[in-house]
Amino acid sequence: MNINYLAIKLNCDKLESYLKELRNKHLKKRKKKNPNMPIATWVQDDIFLDKTIGKSLTIILRTVGCRWAYESGGCTMCSYLMDSSPIKISAENIINQFEHALNKYKEEIIKNPKNYSIKLFTSGSFLDEFEVPKEAKEHIFKKIGELPIKEVAVESRPEFITDDNLKIIRKYIDNEINVEIGVGIETLNEKIRNVSIHKGVSTEDIKSAIETAKKYNIGIKAYLLIKPPFITEKQAVVDSIHSANECIRMGCSRISYCPATVHKGTLIELLWKKNQYRPPFLWSVLEILKEVKSQNPDKLIMCDTSGIPSNRGAHNKMDCKCNYEIKEILNDFTITQDLSLIEGALNIDCECKKYWYEFINFEEKNIVPLGDDTL
Numbered sequence: 001m002n003i004n005y006l007a008i009k010l011n012c013d014k015l016e017s018y019l020k021e022l023r024n025k026h027l028k029k030r031k032k033k034n035p036n037m038p039i040a041t042w043v044q045d046d047i048f049l050d051k052t053i054g055k056s057l058t059i060i061l062r063t064v065g066c067r068w069a070y071e072s073g074g075c076t077m078c079s080y081l082m083d084s085s086p087i088k089i090s091a092e093n094i095i096n097q098f099e100h101a102l103n104k105y106k107e108e109i110i111k112n113p114k115n116y117s118i119k120l121f122t123s124g125s126f127l128d129e130f131e132v133p134k135e136a137k138e139h140i141f142k143k144i145g146e147l148p149i150k151e152v153a154v155e156s157r158p159e160f161i162t163d164d165n166l167k168i169i170r171k172y173i174d175n176e177i178n179v180e181i182g183v184g185i186e187t188l189n190e191k192i193r194n195v196s197i198h199k200g201v202s203t204e205d206i207k208s209a210i211e212t213a214k215k216y217n218i219g220i221k222a223y224l225l226i227k228p229p230f231i232t233e234k235q236a237v238v239d240s241i242h243s244a245n246e247c248i249r250m251g252c253s254r255i256s257y258c259p260a261t262v263h264k265g266t267l268i269e270l271l272w273k274k275n276q277y278r279p280p281f282l283w284s285v286l287e288i289l290k291e292v293k294s295q296n297p298d299k300l301i302m303c304d305t306s307g308i309p310s311n312r313g314a315h316n317k318m319d320c321k322c323n324y325e326i327k328e329i330l331n332d333f334t335i336t337q338d339l340s341l342i343e344g345a346l347n348i349d350c351e352c353k354k355y356w357y358e359f360i361n362f363e364e365k366n367i368v369p370l371g372d373d374t375l
Contacts, residue, residue: 017327020073023070024327026082030085035093041057045325054115054150057101060121063123067130068254069081072198073358075266077262079265091135094140117153118154123153124157128160137168158205158208159209161209161212167216169216171218171267180254186199186228187228188242189243224243226258257281257301259307261312272312281315282308285326308327
């Protein structure tokens with residue numbers, strides 16, 4: 001799979017240096033926030049691993065942020081470090097954040113046993129002690145273990161999915177409660193993952209994390225990025241389908257697609273402004289979901305719709321009403337897993353579908369991946 005001239009010109013050391021410089025420039029804009037308050041908390045409908053429908057309580061904790069982003073400039077598409085704290089966050093602060101969020105919904109959870117999952121996210125890796133000290137992790141898992149919930153989810157880079165960390169989880173979370181760790185696998189093409197995305201994660205790291213998690217009856221939810229930089233729309237579709245099938249073969253518990261969004265202060269944003277990057281078409285997203293779900297009908301295949309259908313997020317032609325129609329269909333599909341919704345969406349009669357075909361054909365004849373308004 002081809003990587004465009006910018007990635008070829010910059011070797012990994014130069015790319016890393018550039019990303020660190022870009023990151024540090026934007027980090028100066030962070031503002032101090034209350035260290036005892038989470039970034040966000042909300043409840044929404046969700047689907048459990050056994051395919052029953054319930055609700056999820058999502059808590060985004062404010063930490064110091066992703067270690068990889070500080071040390072190596074981070075990933076080319078991610079700006080979540082901007083949500084992190086520019087000041088030290090203690091274990092006590094994190095515990096206070098969790099308690100604040102939980103207290104808002106605890107009574108509702110208790111009234112509806114086994115109808116809730118709790119999702120704990122940070123601006124990096126929940127299992128990294130750099131972000132969440134062991135004291136805070138133990139307190140949080142102990143509290144969760146006392147609740148009548150059905151599932152627990154956290155996120156982490158694979159290097160922190162260790163025996164020590166997973167023993168802490170299972171010390172407090174009973175084996176009958178489904179636990180999943182969301183991992184930014186992004187793609188099973190190592191060149192794309194570590195050059196285009198600058199993830200710093202090998203496929204062997206991913207395999208090791210999956211095998212370690214299996215020992216504790218813990219699932220790995222694979223986050224896959226639809227359309228990293230430096231590849232074409234067609235390549236993105238092929239890569240996303242292949243990556244999901246490989247992740248399932250390796251033993252991931254579910255697939256969660258993340259159509260790329262242009263975050264401020266990232267390398268993707270620079271390419272986007274130069275008209276050398278376009279977020280994926282929604283037609284491409286639908287095609288990917290159709291292929292993967294039809295090949296894996298018993299697996300949960302999900303899709304995040306954040307950023308859809310802005311010009312910085314996945315979209316067809318911006319003036320087409322099909323954008324909003326498809327967004328709703330993607331949300332419904334994620335909850336119901338009804339493949340006929342995706343097949344029906346692909347049959348929507350909209351003139352922008354022709355533009356999508358023309359864009360792909362035109363782009364494949366060029367060396368440099370393109371932005372909008374190129375035809």
